[in-house]
Amino acid sequence: MTRYSDQVQSSGRPTIKDVAKAAGVSPTTVSHALNGKGVVRQETADRIALVAAQIGYRPSPIAQGLQSSRLGLLALVIRPLRSLDTFLPEGVDYFLRMAGAASLAAMERGYSMMLVDDPTRPGAPVSATAADAYIVSEPFENDPVLTMLSERHIPFVSVGSDPARPGRFVELATRDWEETVLALDHLVDAGAERIALLTGTDENAWNRESEAAYRSWCEHRGQVPDIAAFPEAEGEQIGPAAIERFFGAASGTRPDGLFCLTGRHAAGLNAAAREHGIRVPDDLLLAAGSGALQNRISRPSVTTLDLHPEGIAARAVEVAVQLAEGIPLTVPLEVPRATLDVRESTIRK
């Protein structure tokens, strides 16, 4: 009977060879035994498993990845998330929920989720391009990230299309148009007659589509569009300026309904309105496109769309996984339908 002495472990973590040596078999057999792949006698497999556990062997994910050229890793690229400064301001709520949900959805499918700022920028770590598939949320116009991924044949799905290249890649269609109409119609139902739009200045599909939808909706309704754009990054600060724009001396017809695309703009406007003696909802019905925490707890609370970032994330992850595994897409390529959270700002007593 041969006795296998405890292996004096070479410096570093034990490899499959160490296990093989300690168990008196070949690396092939160890691999087969541990993965249940080939034909290995039960007795042998048990012994290998025991030895492997004893010497604390864990297969190297990197080496495994080399074989399959897959790491079980997804990446989420949130494009508006360019720096810490702009990280917080923009729709905290939305992207936080999205990132959290995406991470969990990925894990449920056996993947990890990597948060990446911009894999194309110089000095980006090699690992930034190591994901099996990418989710790019809110791509910019002619987004270089999409270009790079496409060139390298790395699978990806974008949430919302590249404004300059719609339909060119795999994308989760957003419902910007439909959502805009939903909000506008709600304002009408709530009693508004002259409804204005407050958009952001970023060049993304959300801003563009919403504005187009608003214009079309106005035309349909025989109303003159009234649109103002303020930078997303300024958040609540735009309140006074926005009030001046819509209710100042220089403004024409004053709106009695307002749809703000971002929740933080709405929050700023909500506060500024109060200070200028404009009562919400009595004088002005207010709704926001993407909800922020502020809108839920402000006085009055503000009606917002809930875009269901968890649902979007789950669907995006599903698409990404199918792309990564090269199986045909079975997921509807559109985001789930948004709902309207009706709050005090659009309820007249």
Place this chain on the structure above:
Amino acid sequence: MTRYSDQVQSSGRPTIKDVAKAAGVSPTTVSHALNGKGVVRQETADRIALVAAQIGYRPSPIAQGLQSSRLGLLALVIRPLRSLDTFLPEGVDYFLRMAGAASLAAMERGYSMMLVDDPTRPGAPVSATAADAYIVSEPFENDPVLTMLSERHIPFVSVGSDPARPGRFVELATRDWEETVLALDHLVDAGAERIALLTGTDENAWNRESEAAYRSWCEHRGQVPDIAAFPEAEGEQIGPAAIERFFGAASGTRPDGLFCLTGRHAAGLNAAAREHGIRVPDDLLLAAGSGALQNRISRPSVTTLDLHPEGIAARAVEVAVQLAEGIPLTVPLEVPRATLDVRESTIRK
């Protein structure tokens, strides 16, 4: 409809051999040329670079990782982040800022950041254990994640210690005690005499240390401790119950100062106090341990500690990188000092 065929044919990713063949040199020379490692004639190097760019060659991060057994990948494990349900409730602000800052800090050092829920749970993807180093925020008592990382000799740093195993691993010491005293002293300075504590029910170091600090502080001051604990997950909802607990008929001496460990508890209490005719700050001085957005914009706004999650993340990443690269730690192993954001709730006119 949607075109994605140009993405799925990833079978043809160019390798270093393709470049070598196209440039008429050996793979060795290509590697040397592109990495500036060996001695290659400038002319040859230029030609190789050109050819590589033409056929769109990018080295495989996985293959590169095999050599060094490092991927340039860090992982952030936020322990309280166990499910989506508990994701939002607990200190949105804090963990959001932390995750964002950690991702950016990692990128600046040439690493990517992976968000991992729990690498020990069954079915976790291989990639969940592929990071070069881990940051574990707020470990649980006898946290299995720390145990696993330790067993596998994977470098990690925890933010806050495992309550059952303090000082056993590399950890960023928190300043719970010091921060508690800072807040309590501020309440005294602001005019409070009988100060109560409202803690959470989670078994983490933050709750434990803070309570101990409070008790010690009371003893020093000759005051009887007055402590209530409410579940973190209930957030603002605890408001009425907390008011009943501290100001109801059954309660003894009513406090005129209150330190809430979590911002959301403070927000709920703040709102409930108003409804019960308890004026903040006139009747009750209120401060919170971790700030939430609500505390900044509520009426009155609430004084909170700013724990500076960005600073914590930056420091944790620095430690993680040094651990990953096996260089001696040069970072102070403690979190940066918290500051107090004094707001309306502790300013009596």
Place this chain on the structure above:
DNA sequence: GCTAGCACCCAAAACGGTTTGTAAAAAACG
């Protein structure tokens, strides 16, 4: 007794790079 079939295991070839050691050609030297 010979062969086909089977169960079990293993050597070698990937996977896609980097690193090491060495050979060939060119340049410098005596």
Place this chain on the structure above:
DNA sequence: CGTTTTTTACAAACCGTTTTGGGTGCTAGC
């Protein structure tokens, strides 16, 4: 002109797995 040195490029080994394609010995069938 022979010898040494320098320059430049390459072949081979290696990183830690999985996969491929045998090979061995035993059993069953004829």
